[in-house]
Amino acid sequence: MRGAVAAQPRGNHRRGLSIQLAVNIAVLASIYALIGCGYVLIYRTSRVLNLAHGELMMVAAYLLLATASLFSGHPLAAFAASALLGLVVGAAVYLVLMRKMTGERVLAAVLATVALGILLRGIVVLVWSAQQQYPGQALGWSNPALALPGGARISAAAAALVLTTAAAYAGLFAFLRYTRWGIRMRAAGQNPLLAAQRGIRLHGVYALAWGLSTFTGGLAGMLIALDAGLEQTMVVIGLKAFPAALVGGLDSLVGAIAGALIVAAAEVLLIHYVNPLLADVVPFLVLIAMLLARPWGLFGTREELDRV
Amino acid sequence: MRRTALTTVLAASLAATGALAQDAYVVGLTGALTGPAAATYAPVIEAMRAYVDHVNGKGGVNGRQIRLIVADNQGEPSKAAADAKKLLAQDKVLVLINSSLSSTYAPMIAEAKRAGVPLFYAGAVCPKETYPPADPLQFCSTAFGAQYDSRFAMGFVKERAREAPRVGYAAMAIPISRGEIDYAESLTKQLGMTPVDKEIIPPPTPDYTPFATRLKDANANWVYSWAPWVTQVRTLEALRRLGWKGDYIAYAHIQAEDELERLKDGDLYVFGTNAFFQDTLPVHAEIRAATHRAKLNYPITQLTEGFIAGLVLEAALKGTPWPPTPQKVLASMNNLKVDTKGLRGGPIEWTKDNHFRTRQYYRVYRWDPAKNAIVRVKDWTALDVK
Amino acid sequence: MPFASGYFRTSYARELRLVDTRAQAASLTVFLAALGAFPFVASSFLLDLANQFFLASIGAVALMLLTGYAGQVSLGHAGLLAAGAFTVGILVKEANAPFWVTLPAAAGVGALLGVVFGLPSLRLRGLYLAVSTLALYFVVHYVGSEYETERGFSTGIIVDPPALGPLVVSDARAWYFVLLAAAAATVVLALNLLRSRSGRAWRAIRDHETVAEALGIGVPAYKLAAFVVSSMLTAVAGALFAYYRGFVSIEAFSLFLSIQYVAMVIIGGMGSILGALLGAAFVTLFPYAIEALIEVLPTPERYANLVFAVNYAAFGLVMVAFLLFEPEGLVGIWRRVRDWFVLWPFRQRPLAGTK
Incomplete structure (x- = not known):
């Protein structure tokens, strides 16, 4: 393999590079968007900021390890089972813990999610130990790289992630627009009191929102774990996706996509052309700029500000 | 109470x-x-x-x-x-x-x-x-051990490389790793090799590809990483997915033996001081x-x-x-x-x-695809500590 | 502490007094004497715990002023602690400055950052404000780690103990008195602020911003003032932390630290200085208490590896339990117990609204 780094013609090389950068932006934006829609779903329906989202998504990814040994030889079945378990875990978290926090101060509810996060991290160490895990290996699935036109490349897991994000958003839009439960969820988010008076069971709707949020977050967690392995720092990735959701507007799914694209593009381009060290702060700098200029986000609803 | x-x-x-x-x-x-x-x-x-x-x-x-x-x-x-x-x-x-x-x-x-x-x-x-x-x-x-590790690694790169090494670096954004990589960069110049690009990667990163893209774009044919294992190996994996075919040398942390077997990458060299279980x-x-x-x-x-x-x-x-x-x-x-x-x-x-x-004492291991096993590339080599 | 069992105040001056009854004054004296005697009987481990508690209580009281009284949520507390500590570290390393320069400098940096952290509060509320402080925390963290690496202090900056001529504060007992004094000064300052005009303005802003404005309170100015005072105290706590531990490293100021301080405020009980102190004590001592408990309880050998993970999870569990079952925090428990004793055999206060 040595010496194979053949020099490409310069112009061709530039075009290849820009396509690769576009692919990188798409992948990173998909990660942020798929994680971010979990924040949006919960915030939009129940006005709670879920800071345990990273932990919940990590738990779903770890559950993949468990289901992988349960359904050995059927990677897709294991994947689906783990995603559904994520849904159940999310709904259970609402019913057991967060239900009691409705009507409490904003900070108390946020802190409850933080406490939940600490608890979940402890449980994960307890069950799976702190070391690096590879769910891909447990599933018997290797992660080949796919060549794209223009010389760009993408790993299969990352490609799956982009497609899953697209499918998840399409599904969520359809769900919220056309299904009975989706309309209930929107109603509960817009005016809980009126919704309750019209006979919508708020707790059921909120539990569903938590379930769906953990489900989508879990999909992201599992795909990241398949791409790069799994350990405790996945929590921080969950937190890094949060600025993206906020830039777009915490109560807008379209906003989550737009925010993810903006933050991802800023991050990838700054890493490439300015300084890789900036990667850590860029999402938060974009966030500060947004909060000062348009606190409710690109697509958020303005009245939200006074309600919080 | x-x-x-x-x-x-x-x-x-x-x-x-x-x-x-x-x-x-x-x-x-x-x-x-x-x-x-x-x-x-x-x-x-x-x-x-x-x-x-x-x-x-x-x-x-x-x-x-x-x-x-x-x-x-x-x-x-x-x-x-x-x-x-x-x-x-x-x-x-x-x-x-x-x-x-x-x-x-x-x-x-x-x-x-x-x-x-x-x-x-x-x-x-x-x-x-x-x-x-x-x-x-x-x-x-x-x-x-800081400095001795890079001294050995850079020496190894010089000895092993067939064409003039253009070295890229991958560090984690923690002070200790960055300090060592900076030291390695200065050593590279002293040994007459060319440093081409240095990536400092924040500890939890959702996707390593943007950093790998830069390393590949800088046309490095060797990449040296001295960081916690996560950063070392994920940078390598991202580079390989981009189709980069150069040589990668990283420190053999405690996970190295299992990881060589998992990665099965013939051009990944790990150097360390502990004997493998093989x-x-x-x-x-x-x-x-x-x-x-x-x-x-x-x-x-x-x-x-x-x-x-x-x-x-x-x-x-x-x-x-x-x-x-x-x-x-x-x-x-x-x-x-x-x-x-x-x-x-x-x-x-x-x-x-x-x-x-x-x-x-250092040893270098790599995965040999032909033998389908981990092989020793370089046996115990001593550096005096003064 | 004994409390008056009824409402006997006859003047405003009496209403504002910090110490209400003579018996209270007496018990306060006994309490202070006990605090003074503590370092001469305690082991150095207990002394260190006490010192950690004093440091934490400064930060917790500062956050209580901001969040519990002025109603401004902040998740950037660790950033301010880091700013204070780094001010000391940088001044000591670059200018070899003594502590009587670095401490005021830390306070100044804190005040300045307070303005920066507080500016978003003029536009944002609640959650959005919390997020903006979180974002600023990451910026401070980034600057700190850049300084550390660029200057080559990769294992942290060593800070020598503060000295005034021949007097060097280095052993735990000396530190105990320094930190006790600092914590006490913070508490007295906070109590004084709270019974003055600004304290009343903060409470009005917390309870209803529009009404506060209608009452003629300059809302933006008081909000900023809350941020400045809180940040200044926090930065000083950070500076003391740097001197006490003898070193500064950005790794010591993780986001988890911010969360711990918020936990202190919540577990202690919102809107109470006593709550901040109880919360600081609880959060500081809890891990050691669990560890001691585990050491005493006979653990089977094969579970020894799991014990630490259990300890980690327990902190989360206790926090959840507090939020679910005791939303008023430790101070709520304390009030119930106190009322039970003070009012016995009655169940209710004759006149509601006493403190």
Whole structure:
């Protein structure tokens, strides 16, 4: 393999590079968007900021390890089972813990999610130990790289992630627009009191929102774990996706996509052309700029500000 | 009420430790058993604990048991300082052991100095103070050593490369890794090679591809990484997915043996100081047995480092006549030669002004796709530590 | 502490007094004497715990002023602690400055950052404000780590103990008195602020911003003032932390630290200085209490490896339990117990609204 780094013609090389950068932006934006829609779903329906989202998504990814040994030889079945378990875990978290926090101060509810996060991290160490895990290996699935036109490349897991994000958003839009439960969820988010008076069971709707949020977050967690392995720092990735959701507007799914694209593009381009060290702060700098200029986000609803 | 309950608990624990301390060498360890850094340190600590049990099972040292008290500092300086205080004041330990992030060092050094108790780094980065001329109280058995590692690695690159090396670097955005990579970059120039690109990657990164794209774009044919394993290996994986075909050299952390087998990458070189389990030395069987008895849920290959720390501790206590005092342990540590039973390229030797080791031995391994096995690329090579 | 069992105040001056009854004054004296005697009987481990508690209580009281009284949520507390500590570290390293320069400098940096952290509060509320402080925390963290690496202090900056001529504060007992004094000064300052005009303005802003404005309170100015005072105190706590631990490293100021301080405020009980102190004590001592408990309880050998993970999870569990079952925090428990004793055999206060 040595010496194979053949020099490409310069112009061709530039075009290849820009396509690769576009692919990188798409992948990173998909990660942020798929994680971010979990924040949006919960915030939009129940006005709670879920800071345990990273932990919940990590738990779903770890559950993949468990289901992988349960359904050995059927990677897709294991994947689906783990995603559904994520849904159940999310709904259970609402019913057991967060239900009691409705009507409490904003900070108390946020802190409850933080406490939940600490608890979940402890449980994960307890069950799976702190070391690096590879769910891909447990599933018997290797992660080949796919060549794209223009010389760009993408790993299969990352490609799956982009497609899953697209499918998840399409599904969520359809769900919220056309299904009975989706309309209930929107109603509960817009005016809980009126919704309750019209006979919508708020707790059921909120539990569903938590379930769906953990489900989508879990999909992201599992795909990241398949791409790069799994350990405790996945929590921080969950937190890094949060600025993206906020830039777009915490109560807008379209906003989550737009925010993810903006933050991802800023991050990838700054890493490439300015300084890789900036990667850590860029999402938060974009966030500060947004909060000062348009606190409710690109697509958020303005009245939200006074309600919080 | 709460306070009385707490005092009772503390008093009770005091009484419990007092009774046991009479007939054992008491040693205290504080390390990152939980928290974000646990993956690196927990296996070392658990293996050390298993080794101490193993020694105690064989009758202990000089006919006495070793009592290893373990505290979890989660990588937090305040917790490490409080642990050190408790271990020194309440448990009257002979040696303090640190297996945690470097931010926990300073408060522990202060405590160790005040009490005149030696401080032993096991599995944690060796601070400069253990290199000659060494600080009187600080000792280190950890495999990797700043500067020596890069000196060896860059020498290896120069020797191995067929065409002029254009070296790229991957560091983690923590001070210790960045410092080492900067040092390696200056060494590269001294050796007449060309540094082309340096990536400093924040610890948790959702996607390593943007960094890898830059390294590939800079047309590096060698990439050197000295960072925690996660950063090293994920950068490599991202590079390979981009179709990069150059050579990659990284430090062989405790996970290296399993990881080479998982990655099956013929151009990934890992260099380190610990022998892999493929050597099947007698001591490896010993590690296996001790681990089995302690029911550790870590892969056996990750436990070598903790076992070596255990060997060092045993040797230091063996040179300490009964009744032990920290001063006697210190005297023993200042003149120590530990037989590593083949786990390292040679003995670990500590002298009065060298608390790191007099010689650092390196080996290079890689996966050989033709043989479908891990092979040694370069056998023990010694660097003198002066 | 004994309390008046009824409402006996006859003047405003009496209403504002910090110490209400003579018996209270007496018990306060006994309490202070006990605090003074503590370092001469306690082991150095307990002394260190006490010192950690004093440091934490400064930060907790500062956050209580901001969040519990002025109603401004902040998740950036660790950033301010880091700023204070780094001010000390940088001044000591670059200019070899003594502590009587670095401490005021830390306070100044804190005040300045308070303005920066507080500016978003003029536009944002609640959650959005919390997020903006979180974002600023990351910026401070980034600057700190850049300084550390660029200057080559990769294992942290060593800070020598503060000295005034021949007087060096280095042993735990000396530190105990220094930190006790600092914590006490903070508490007295906070109590004084709270019974003055600004304290009343903060409470009005917390309870209803529009009404506060209608009452003629300059809302933006008082909001900024809350941020400045809180940040200044926090930065000083950070500076003291740097001196006490003898070193500064950005790794010591993780986001988890911010969360711990918020936990202190919540577990202690919102809107109470006593709550901040109880919360600080609880959060600081809890891990050690669990550890001591585990050490006393006979743990089977094969579970020894799990103990630490259990300890880690327990903190989360206790926090959840507090939020679910005791939303008023430790101070709520304390009030119930106190009322039970004070009012016995009655169940209710004759006149509601006493403190």
